[in-house]
Amino acid sequence: MSLTIYRKAHFNAAHRLFRKDWSDAKNKEVFGKCSNPNYHGHNYELEVGITGKIDPETGFLINLDVLKQIIKEEVEDALDHKNLNLEVPEFKTLNPTVENIALVVWNKLRKKIDAKYGLEIKLYETPRNYVVYSG
């Protein structure tokens, strides 16, 4: 009888999609205008879903204030108003596609969320495309 509770958050960041070991032409061919060397950016809207059982004492699955603080420290402080390629260590050698950002965010949260809970994230890169990842 498990239930999932979702909390929304958001961060704004710049990025470019490219591989250092590819020529500009190859990057342009595969990543199109997303490979602009001067960067572009997005408002990333995040939903963090925690799955577990309700604590019969409080009626909470998880304390949302605690969850909110974890999201702030692990995601917002790390990614908000940042250049993902230049300033976020995880993307030094990893292409910051929305898929890879989702993996990075999930892994950062997973370390801080008690293992008794399931973890799923939805990450909107724009209002028109998003990913769902649950490990």
Add this chain to the structure above:
Amino acid sequence: MSLTIYRKAHFNAAHRLFRKDWSDAKNKEVFGKCSNPNYHGHNYELEVGITGKIDPETGFLINLDVLKQIIKEEVEDALDHKNLNLEVPEFKTLNPTVENIALVVWNKLRKKIDAKYGLEIKLYETPRNYVVYSG
């Protein structure tokens, strides 16, 4: 080859989070401003998802007018413009967290929805947090 069809509904209600057997200080510590003795409230937005097979005769999984009527009788009539703590029997001894409200709503609907269907609900307490429950 099953499919899920969702129908949205909503209700506005007042509540407070607290345990009668706890001191005011303990309630304040655990539930924060949500434990305000004078209540606060929300617009609860509900999505009811019914999973099953399509009836080949009609092309319907379930008649949405019938579903709409069940949601009205079981959820809206019972919870809309109510004080959950004072006026809804299920919360006389159950803390009306969004998690517990989801369980109560699901159980009320489950009794009225044919057992051949799966049932999932999404319940938004605010535009920024919501729960998903499917039994």
Add this chain to the structure above:
Amino acid sequence: MSLTIYRKAHFNAAHRLFRKDWSDAKNKEVFGKCSNPNYHGHNYELEVGITGKIDPETGFLINLDVLKQIIKEEVEDALDHKNLNLEVPEFKTLNPTVENIALVVWNKLRKKIDAKYGLEIKLYETPRNYVVYSG
């Protein structure tokens, strides 16, 4: 050549619509289920619009961090997770309809926003009804 910049905020509150000098029957007749003596509640979503000229030095019409702080102090701290009828002085003798809440919010903000700016607010009581007020 003026421009308007909007900032969103929100607060959750309980209220009931009624007049003390009316009978229960009269209150019920005029305010319907909104007059429930045990209260109900809403997620109020607020948009605060500031009209003025762009400061040529900064490119800002107004510093949004400053505006955000004013909204927090004047609106969120005063109304969030409150019972409007019982805990907010302005509604001791004023019926907390969405129209009157909009007036109260606007008046509170107007005192703190420099007179050189125009002020408009949009206040959603539910996703389905809202008011616009600009003094």
Add this chain to the structure above:
Amino acid sequence: MSLTIYRKAHFNAAHRLFRKDWSDAKNKEVFGKCSNPNYHGHNYELEVGITGKIDPETGFLINLDVLKQIIKEEVEDALDHKNLNLEVPEFKTLNPTVENIALVVWNKLRKKIDAKYGLEIKLYETPRNYVVYSG
């Protein structure tokens, strides 16, 4: 370690719900105003979800430009600004309920999406009701 990426699309179409082998009275009884012989219509909002593994070379699960083109050819070109009953071959003998439209859309996409990927669609008939189908 699979992930799902969603891309949104939309089409506007007319339809009516009815069975040719039923009397007008029977169609009216079962399908209500949706059986209007002169048709009515909707803005169908579609989300196409592709499940798979991230290509370590690109960081993409699937190239969204390719997916967008498939959705355009298979769904938008086929259904947008069409009368589903009269102009879309799949609905010549199939009632165009939102459930059946979802099946038709899924089947059309499934043929064009590499079998290594999972496929799920969400189809909104109105902002208040939608279906989810994954085969």
Add this chain to the structure above:
Amino acid sequence: MSLTIYRKAHFNAAHRLFRKDWSDAKNKEVFGKCSNPNYHGHNYELEVGITGKIDPETGFLINLDVLKQIIKEEVEDALDHKNLNLEVPEFKTLNPTVENIALVVWNKLRKKIDAKYGLEIKLYETPRNYVVYSG
């Protein structure tokens, strides 16, 4: 010190854009795929805004239940699940563009709304285009 209160509503309808006195080619040239002789359709989302002064006795600008009933009778009963070209008298000789639908809806409401109030409508033809009209 006037204020505007908005109430949302919606209707689903089929239509085609064309002029009877034009050739098919001319209609196709001007109205594109919107001139499909077999019709297409939309979910029209409507916001009705009433401007006036707050009644000091009730705190209401207008009773929203009364407004809701007027919208139901004048707009929803007249247009919902209809073919605008064939079944709505106002469009027998008037092209049902979103602009003209807005005028028709506004005129129908204007006759039923007390002249002391201002009236504005917002009419969404799709989530991506809409009109605003206030007489």
Add this chain to the structure above:
Amino acid sequence: MSLTIYRKAHFNAAHRLFRKDWSDAKNKEVFGKCSNPNYHGHNYELEVGITGKIDPETGFLINLDVLKQIIKEEVEDALDHKNLNLEVPEFKTLNPTVENIALVVWNKLRKKIDAKYGLEIKLYETPRNYVVYSG
């Protein structure tokens, strides 16, 4: 008897807020994390409103396909997936605040929209703040 029709569009871009003639400390003090030298970014969502009279021959205020093309050429091609500071001539010496972007977008559109029409734009920098400008 004028009416306004809105069309939505969008572009994703990187920017930073700063003045070249200010020290890093001063830029940081005034623009906060928005002055990050490595840039950050947003999904800008744009609504273009055209005010005028309905053409009695077509029922159109303006041909939306023509408007869509103007928005594509003037706004999307110029700003989408760009670094506003480095790649957009208008921001070589103008700070790309949302206020200034709105002015630039409005001026670009104004030159291409027939002078008989009024022009208003709404520009969302994030889902939580936006500007409205009409000249």
